[in-house]
Amino acid sequence: MSNSELLLLALTLPLAGAIGIVLTDRWPNIRETITLVCAATLGLLVITIVQRFQAGESIALSLLEVVPGLAIRFEIEPLGMLFALVAGLLWFVTSVYAIGYMRGHHEVNQTRFYAAFAIAISSTMGAAFAGNLFTLFLCYEILTLSTYPLVTHADTPEAKRGGRVYLGILLGTSIGLQLLAIIATWMITGTLDFRHGGILAGKVDPMWSAVLLALFVFGVGKAAVMPFHRWLPAAMVAPTPVSALLHAVAVVKAGVFTILKIVVYIFGIDFITQSNAADWLIWFAAGTILIASLVAMTKDNLKARLAYSTVSQLSYIVLGALLASQLGIIGGAMHIAMHAFAKITLFFAAGAILVAAHKTEISQLDGLGRAMPITFGAFLIGSLSIIGMPLFGGMWSKWYLAMATVETQHWVLLGVLIISTLLNIAYLLPIPLRAFFAKPPEGKTYNKIKEAPVASLIAIVITATACLVLFFYPDPFYQLAVAAAKGN
Amino acid sequence: MIDQHVSLLLVVIPLLAAPFVAVLPGRHLAWLATQIITAICFALAIYQLLQVLQGGIISYELGGWAPPWGIEYRIDAANALLAVIIAGIAAITAPYSLASVQREIPQHQHSLFYASFLLCITGLLGISLTGDIFNLFVFLEISSLSSYALISMGKQRQALTAAYQYLIMGTIGATFFLIGVGLLYAQTGTLNMADLAARLPEVIQLRTVHTAFGFILVGVALKLALFPLHLWLPNAYTFAPSVVTIFLAATATKVAVYVMLRLNLTIFSSDFVLKTPANEIFLTLGIIGIIVASATAIIQKDAKRLLAYSSVAQIGYMIIGLGFASIAGLTATLVHIFNHAIMKAALFMAIGAIFYRIGSSRLDDLTGLGRQMPWTFGALIIGGLSLIGVPGTAGFISKWYLVIAALEQDNWLATIAILGGSLLAVIYVWKLVEVLYFKVATSERQDVREAPLLLLVPTWVIALSNIYFGFDTTWTVGVAQTAIKMLGMS
Numbered sequence: 001m002s003n004s005e006l007l008l009l010a011l012t013l014p015l016a017g018a019i020g021i022v023l024t025d026r027w028p029n030i031r032e033t034i035t036l037v038c039a040a041t042l043g044l045l046v047i048t049i050v051q052r053f054q055a056g057e058s059i060a061l062s063l064l065e066v067v068p069g070l071a072i073r074f075e076i077e078p079l080g081m082l083f084a085l086v087a088g089l090l091w092f093v094t095s096v097y098a099i100g101y102m103r104g105h106h107e108v109n110q111t112r113f114y115a116a117f118a119i120a121i122s123s124t125m126g127a128a129f130a131g132n133l134f135t136l137f138l139c140y141e142i143l144t145l146s147t148y149p150l151v152t153h154a155d156t157p158e159a160k161r162g163g164r165v166y167l168g169i170l171l172g173t174s175i176g177l178q179l180l181a182i183i184a185t186w187m188i189t190g191t192l193d194f195r196h197g198g199i200l201a202g203k204v205d206p207m208w209s210a211v212l213l214a215l216f217v218f219g220v221g222k223a224a225v226m227p228f229h230r231w232l233p234a235a236m237v238a239p240t241p242v243s244a245l246l247h248a249v250a251v252v253k254a255g256v257f258t259i260l261k262i263v264v265y266i267f268g269i270d271f272i273t274q275s276n277a278a279d280w281l282i283w284f285a286a287g288t289i290l291i292a293s294l295v296a297m298t299k300d301n302l303k304a305r306l307a308y309s310t311v312s313q314l315s316y317i318v319l320g321a322l323l324a325s326q327l328g329i330i331g332g333a334m335h336i337a338m339h340a341f342a343k344i345t346l347f348f349a350a351g352a353i354l355v356a357a358h359k360t361e362i363s364q365l366d367g368l369g370r371a372m373p374i375t376f377g378a379f380l381i382g383s384l385s386i387i388g389m390p391l392f393g394g395m396w397s398k399w400y401l402a403m404a405t406v407e408t409q410h411w412v413l414l415g416v417l418i419i420s421t422l423l424n425i426a427y428l429l430p431i432p433l434r435a436f437f438a439k440p441p442e443g444k445t446y447n448k449i450k451e452a453p454v455a456s457l458i459a460i461v462i463t464a465t466a467c468l469v470l471f472f473y474p475d476p477f478y479q480l481a482v483a484a485a486k487g488n
Numbered sequence: 489m490i491d492q493h494v495s496l497l498l499v500v501i502p503l504l505a506a507p508f509v510a511v512l513p514g515r516h517l518a519w520l521a522t523q524i525i526t527a528i529c530f531a532l533a534i535y536q537l538l539q540v541l542q543g544g545i546i547s548y549e550l551g552g553w554a555p556p557w558g559i560e561y562r563i564d565a566a567n568a569l570l571a572v573i574i575a576g577i578a579a580i581t582a583p584y585s586l587a588s589v590q591r592e593i594p595q596h597q598h599s600l601f602y603a604s605f606l607l608c609i610t611g612l613l614g615i616s617l618t619g620d621i622f623n624l625f626v627f628l629e630i631s632s633l634s635s636y637a638l639i640s641m642g643k644q645r646q647a648l649t650a651a652y653q654y655l656i657m658g659t660i661g662a663t664f665f666l667i668g669v670g671l672l673y674a675q676t677g678t679l680n681m682a683d684l685a686a687r688l689p690e691v692i693q694l695r696t697v698h699t700a701f702g703f704i705l706v707g708v709a710l711k712l713a714l715f716p717l718h719l720w721l722p723n724a725y726t727f728a729p730s731v732v733t734i735f736l737a738a739t740a741t742k743v744a745v746y747v748m749l750r751l752n753l754t755i756f757s758s759d760f761v762l763k764t765p766a767n768e769i770f771l772t773l774g775i776i777g778i779i780v781a782s783a784t785a786i787i788q789k790d791a792k793r794l795l796a797y798s799s800v801a802q803i804g805y806m807i808i809g810l811g812f813a814s815i816a817g818l819t820a821t822l823v824h825i826f827n828h829a830i831m832k833a834a835l836f837m838a839i840g841a842i843f844y845r846i847g848s849s850r851l852d853d854l855t856g857l858g859r860q861m862p863w864t865f866g867a868l869i870i871g872g873l874s875l876i877g878v879p880g881t882a883g884f885i886s887k888w889y890l891v892i893a894a895l896e897q898d899n900w901l902a903t904i905a906i907l908g909g910s911l912l913a914v915i916y917v918w919k920l921v922e923v924l925y926f927k928v929a930t931s932e933r934q935d936v937r938e939a940p941l942l943l944l945v946p947t948w949v950i951a952l953s954n955i956y957f958g959f960d961t962t963w964t965v966g967v968a969q970t971a972i973k974m975l976g977m978s
Contacts, residue, residue, distance in 0.1 A: 066885070134879075137879055141878050141880070160922060164918070175876070175907060179891070
C-alpha cells in the first residue's frame with residue numbers, strides 16, 4: 001500500500017467503523033467487535049506509518065482545494081506522528097475498557113456512544129496529520145462537535161449544563177479568537193502551511209506578534225489555559241471512558257498539540273525568542289499550573305480532582321512551547337505522551353471504582369484498596385508517573401521541561417515546576433494511600449466489593465505497565481520529540 | 489433558437505403558467521405543473537450561468553427594440569448566479585410543498601397558492617435579470633403583491649395582520665423606489681441601467697440625483713429588511729405557510745440585496761457612492777443589525793421567529809460586505825447571498841417538517857421532538873452549524889471572506905461584530921438543539937413520528953449542499969469573483 005493510501009485509511013477507518021457501529025445497533029456483540037477490530041487495525045496502521053516515517057519516507061496527502069491556496073492537506077511530521085501514535089494506541093486500550101465499563105454500568109445509548117467515539121478518533125487523527133493550519137482547524141472543530149454527544153451522554157439536565165459550558169467555551173474561543181488569528185496569519189503571510197522555522201518571521205512587528213500569539217494560545221480553548229479552562233471540569237459529566245481517552249488524551253492533547261504546532265511551525269521558536277512574543281503569556285501558563293493544582297486539592301470528587309490536575313498538566317506543555325527553546329519543545333512533546341499514559345490510567349481507575357464500588361468521592365475510598373488492589377495499585381503507578389518520580393515515564397518530560405527553564409534562565413518558572421510537583425504529591429498520593437492504609441468507616445466491610453469487569457482491568461494494567469516501560473524505553477517518543485524540535 | 493431566448497424564457501414561462509395553474513382542477517395537477525415549471529426554470533438558469541461564464545455578458549433586447557428605447561435584459565455573472573439561487577430554491581421547495589401545502593392550506597386554495605407562487609418566482613427572476621430600472625420596479629411589485637397573498641394564506645389568523653404589515657411597509661418601500669426612479673428619469677431621460685450609468689456622471693453634482701439616490705436607497709433597504717427597517721419580516725416569516733417562509737427567506741431579501749449591489753456598482757458608480765455616506769450607513773446599520781437581531785433571536789419563543797431574527801442579522805453580514813466596497817467585501821456579499829439561501833432553506837425546511845407533524849413551531853411545543861424525528865433533527869443541526877460558520881460548512885466560507893474584508897480595512901468593530909454574531913448564533917442554534925433534544929416531549933406528543941420522505945428528501949438535499957459548498961467553492965467564490973470582475977471593480 002502506498003504511503004498516501006495508508007494515511008487515507010488511517011483517517012477514514014474510524015469513520016467507516018462509526019457507520020458499521022450504527023448499522024449493527026441491534027447486535028451489541030457484533031457492534032463491539034467492529035469497535036475492537038477498527039481500533040486494533042488503526043493501532044497497527046499507526047505503527048506501520050511510524051516505521052515508514054522513521055525510515056525517512058515522506059507521507060502526504062492532498063485532498064481538495066477549498067479556496068485557492070487553502071487546501072485540505074495532510075502531511076506527517078514528527079509532532080503529529082507522536083500525537084497520532086499516542087491517540088491511536090490508546091483508542092484500542094480504551095475500547096477494551098469501555099466495553100467492560102459500559103456494560104458493567106448498564107449505560108443507555110451505547111451505539112451513539114461508540115459511533116461518536118469513532119468519529120472523534122477520526123478527527124483526532126486528522127488533527128494530528130494536518131498539513132496546514134486550515135486542515136487542523138477543520139479537524140479541531142469536528143472534534144469539538146463529535147465529542148458533544150459524548151459529554152451529554154447521560155441526557156440529564158446536569159449533562160445539558162455541562163455540554164453548554166463545553167460547547168460554549170470551545171466553540172467560542174475557536175471562532176472568536178483562533179479563527180481571527182488564522183485569518184490574520186493568512187492575510188499577513190498568504191499561506192497557512194506548516195514550515196519549520198515558521199512563516200511569520202520578518203512579516204509582523206513584535207507587538208503584533210505578541211497579540212497574535214495570545215489569540216492563538218487563548219483561542220485554542222482545548223489547551224485549557226486559564227481563564228478558558230472551565231469546560232474541562234464541566235466535561236466530567238461524561239462517562240469515564242470519555243473522560244479517560246478524550247478529556248485526558250485526545251481532546252486536550254489536540255489543544256496543546258495545536259499550540260506546539262503553531263509555535264514550532266507558524267511562529268518558529270527563533271522568532272518567538274527574538275520578538276519576545278511569549279514573555280507575558282508564559283505567566284498565564286505558569287499561573288494555570290499552580291492555580292489548577294491548588295483547586296485540585298480542594299476537590300473531593302475524584303473525577304473533578306483529576307480534571308483540575310489535567311488543566312494543570314496541560315499548561316506544562318504550553319509552558320514548554322512558550323519557552324521557545326529546543327529543550328522546551330522536547331519536554332512539551334514528550335509530556336503529551338507521558339501524561340497521556342499516566343492520566344488515562346488514573347481515569348480508568350476512577351471509572352473502575354465507580355463501576356465496582358459505586359463511589360465517586362475521595363473521602364469514601366478509605367480502606368477500599370484491599371478490596372480492589374489492582375485498581376489502586378495502578379492508580380499509585382499513574383500518580384507517581386504524573387508526579388515525575390524516577391522509574392516512571394513522567395520523569396522524562398519533567399526533566400526536559402526543567403532543563404528548558406534552566407537553559408532560558410527562567411528561575412521563577414523552575415520554582416513553579418518544583419512547587420507544582422510538591423502539589424501533585426499532595427493531591428494525588430493521598431488517594432491510593434487512604435485506600436490502602438486508612439480504616440474503612442465504622443461498621444463497614446468491603447467483603448462484597450470485587451474488582452471491576454475483567455475487560456476494564458486488562459486496560460488498566462496495560463496503561464499502568466506502559467508508565468513503567470516508558471521510563472526504560474522512552475525512545476519512540478523521544479526520537480520524534482527531538483526531530484520535532486530540531487526540524488529534521 | 490432557445491439559446492438566445494433563455495433569459496426571457498426564465499421570466500415568461502412561470503408568468504404564463506401562473507394563470508393556467510390558477511384554474512387547474514384536482515388535487516395534484518397544480519402542484520405537478522409547478523414542479524415541472526420550476527425544474528425547467530432551474531435548468532434554464534444553470535444553462536444561462538454557464539453561458540455567461542463562457543461567453544461573457546448577455547444582452548437581450550425585448551421584442552427586438554434596441555436599448556435604450558426598448559427594454560434590455562442584461563445578464564452578467566452576478567444576476568446569473570442570483571437566478572440560479574431563485575430557480576434552484578424554487579425547484580427544491582416544489583416537491584416539499586406537496587405534503588406541506590396539503591397540511592397547511594385549505595384544498596380550494598391550492599391552485600391559487602401555486603399560481604401566486606409562480607408569480608412570485610416570476611417577479612424575483614425578473615428583478616434579477618432586467619437591465620431596465622422601471623422594469624425592475626414592475627417586477628418588484630409583482631413579487632411583492634404575490635408574496636403578500638402567499639403570506640396571508642398562513643394557517644393562523646395572525647397571518648393576515650402579518651401580510652397587511654408587510655403590505656404597508658413594502659408599499660412604502662416601493663413608493664420610495666419609484667420616486668427615486670422618477671427623479672433619475674427627469675434628470676437623465678433614460679431608464680436603462682447601462683444608459684443611466686453612462687449619463688449620470690454629467691449630472692452627478694445635482695441635488696436631484698443625490699435625492700434620487702437617497703430615495704432608492706431607503707426603498708430598497710425596506711425591501712431587504714435592513715435593520716431598523718426589518719419590522720415586517722419576523723411576523724411575515726413566522727405566520728406564513730412553511731413553504732412560503734422557506735422560499736421567501738432563501739430568496740426575497742437576497743434579491744433586494746442584489747438590487748442594492750446593482751444600484752451601487754452599475755447605476756451609480758462606486759466613485760459617486762464613496763462621496764455619499766452610503767457605505768458608512770451600510771457598515772453602521774449592518775454592525776448594529778448583526779448584534780441586535782442576533783441578541784433578539786436568542787430570546788424568541790417560536791422557532792420560526794427565532795430564525796427570522798437570525799435572517800435579519802444575516803442580512804447585516806451581506807450589507808457589511810457591500811459597505812466595505814472592496815473586492816473581498818463584495819465577494820463575501822455575493823457568496824453569503826448564496827450560502828445563506830441554502831442554510832436558511834435547510835433550517836426552515838426542518839422546522840417546517842416539524843410544523844407538518846404538530847402544527848406549531850412554538851418552542852414549548854417542540855420539546856423532545858428531536859429524538860422522535862432524528863432525520864429532521866440532523867438536517868437542522870447541519871443547517872445550524874452552517875449558520876454558525878463551523879469550518880466544513882458553507883457558512884464558514886462566507887465568514888472567511890467577510891473577516892478578510894474587515895481586516896483588510898483594519899475595521900476592528902466589524903470584525904468583532906462578524907465573529908461576535910457567530911457566537912450569538914451558537915447560543916440561539918443551541919437553544920433550538922436543547923429544546924428539541926434535552927427536554928422531554930409532552931405526553932400528547934409522545935407518538936409524533938418522523939416526517940414523511942417527501943419532506944425529508946428535499947430537506948436533506950439542501951442540508952448536504954451546505955456541506956458540499958463548504959468544500960467546493962468554485963460555484964460560489966469562483967462565480968462571485970467573475971461577477972465582480974464583470975462589474976468592473978478592480
